[in-house]
Amino acid sequence: MKKIVALFLVALFAASFVAAEAPNVDWKKILTRIDELGDFDNSDFSAEVTIVSKKPGKDDTTYVVRYFRRDSEDKFTMVMLKPDIQKGQGYFCAVDDLWFYDPESRKFAYSSLKESFQDSDAQNSDFSSSSLAKDYTVTDSSSEKLGSIDVYVATLKSNDNKVAVAKRKIWIRTDNYLVLKEEHYSVSDRLMRTIAYPKYQTVSGKFVPASMLIVDNLKVGEKTQLTFANPSVSRLPDNVFNKEYLERVNQ
Secondary structure, three states: OHHHHHHHHHHHHOOOOOEEEOOOOOHHHHHHHHHHHHOOOOOOEEEEEEEEEEOOOOOOEEEEEEEEEEHHHOEEEEEEEEOHHHOOOEEEEEOOEEEEEEOOOOEEEEEOOOOEOOOOOOEHHHHOOOOHHHHEEEEEEEEEEEOOEEEEEEEEEEOOOOOOOOEEEEEEEOOOOOEEEEEEEOOOOOEEEEEEEEEEEEEOOEEEEEEEEEEEOOOOOOEEEEEEEEEEOOOOOHHHOOHHHHHHOOO
């Protein structure tokens, strides 16, 4: 299984050599469908997320967080479970406002979705719900092969400067519209990160990555693996989605 995943990742990160102009497709419809495949507007979502950060010359750093999301209110909460030294730290986000809580000082610090998660290659925005149809406009597209898979490749530019990623290039399966690969660019058009989605899991008809591999294109050899375990769409208490929740779980 590990060899199969490794080969699939090679295909995801390899260049696509067969390209053609994309047929006349309704990109607004496709982006909306991508958002719909992963949103939980009619339920909540929770999972245990393991984040492994790899940096050359350093030991791997592993974080485990309990992750709660409520798309109907555009909120998410995360509580650190590991490492033990950071247990109880957490994040609460409402729309574009993000706070980090430190139980030792019992204080909140205002943060940003654009910042990295715990100095890894993951961004805080990676934990938000998808809103491609609202936040981006397709400026270029083509039909290609990613390994043996037929994909659309679309270049997306943000509609305003509030979003965490100014420009994206995404590889989308033509049969089910799942995103297999992304490239994130800065405002100056510099490639910042490459993300691969080697495997998805279904939860009540929705698609959630089983894992994500994020490669830092600015720092050679740096990468971060995210794994989502025990996903659930059970309704969560309202009090999970506020700053006070982070204070209570540490009492």
